[in-house]
Amino acid sequence: MSYAYLFKYIIIGDTGVGKSCLLLQFTDKRFTPIHDLTIGVEFGARIVTVEDKQLKLQIWDTAGQESFRSITRSYYRGAAGALLVYDITRKETFEHLGSWLEDAKQHSNSNMTIILVGNKADLEHRREVPKEQGEAFAKEHGLLFLETSAKINTNVEEAFLTTAATIYEKVKAGSLDLNTEQHGVKIGGENAAVFLQDDVAQESRSSCC
Template identity: 75%
Template sequence: MSYAYLFKYIIIGDTGVGKSCLLLQFTDKRFQPVHDLTIGVEFGARMITIDNKPIKLQIWDTAGQESFRSITRSYYRGAAGALLVYDITRRETFNHLASWLEDARQHANANMTIMLVGNKCDLSHRRAVSFEEGEQFAKENGLIFMEASAKTAQNVEEGFVKTAGAIYKKIQDGVFDVSNEMINDVQNRMACVTIPVTLFRVAE
């Protein structure tokens, strides 16, 4: 299927926060309760429509372990958007957001759109991070924010699509350029990845 734009996303955050589950819910509309830890990167893709224009999202889900940080950093190049994910039931994953954000801003395009996602909002009875805390962190750091649940699919679609909408607006305003270099970067990585990668079904 042809498309007007291709947006590369990267999903970042601590291990076990549900990054792979968010990706699978968005691309396949299903929840996998038992999911192996991501080793290296996983990949998914899906077509969406914004302003009557077909847009292809190519999404790289990264490992959260510190030992894979150098691999994760190499995938920031060419990214138009990022989902920075924490688990609302695990305070330490929220406390580590500043480190992830520093990494993203150091290695990615300065105009990359970042969506902060508080995952597992279906477990509100076990909440360790308030909605207001997530909202405040996002406000202080110029991020978009929402809570979501990969299990129930609440706000999953909205998170990916709202990020794309913000990227599209930056393009229309002339502050972001989805260049051929970005597209080539994605294609080259697909051809050259040598670490273990799981390819999800492409939803169109």
């Protein structure tokens, strides 16, 4: 299917917060309760519609373990959007957000759109991070914010689409240079599929393991 633009996404956050489950729910509409830890990076893609425009989201799901942080950092480059994910039932994953955000700002372009995602909202009875705390962190750092549940598919679509809509507004405003891959946006067309294959091959070679 043809599309107007391709947006590159990255999903970041501590291990076990549900990054891979969010990607799987968004791309395949399914949930796997037992998921192997991501080694290096995983990849998914889906075409969505924003303001009658077909947009292809190219999504890189990164490993949360400290041992893979150097690999993860290489994927910030050329990303238009990022999902910064924590687990509402594990306070330590929220406390680590500052470190992830610092990494993101250091290794990405300044125009990257970041949405803070509090995942596992279906586990309200085990909540350790109040929603208001997530909202306050997002407001303080200029991030979008949503709570989601990959398990019961709550706000998963919205997290990706809200980010896409914000990036598209930047495209329309001319604040992203589409002549360079630095901002993670490519114009669609007959050569877009070739560019995508080249990207996947190149990034796969660099991801090890």
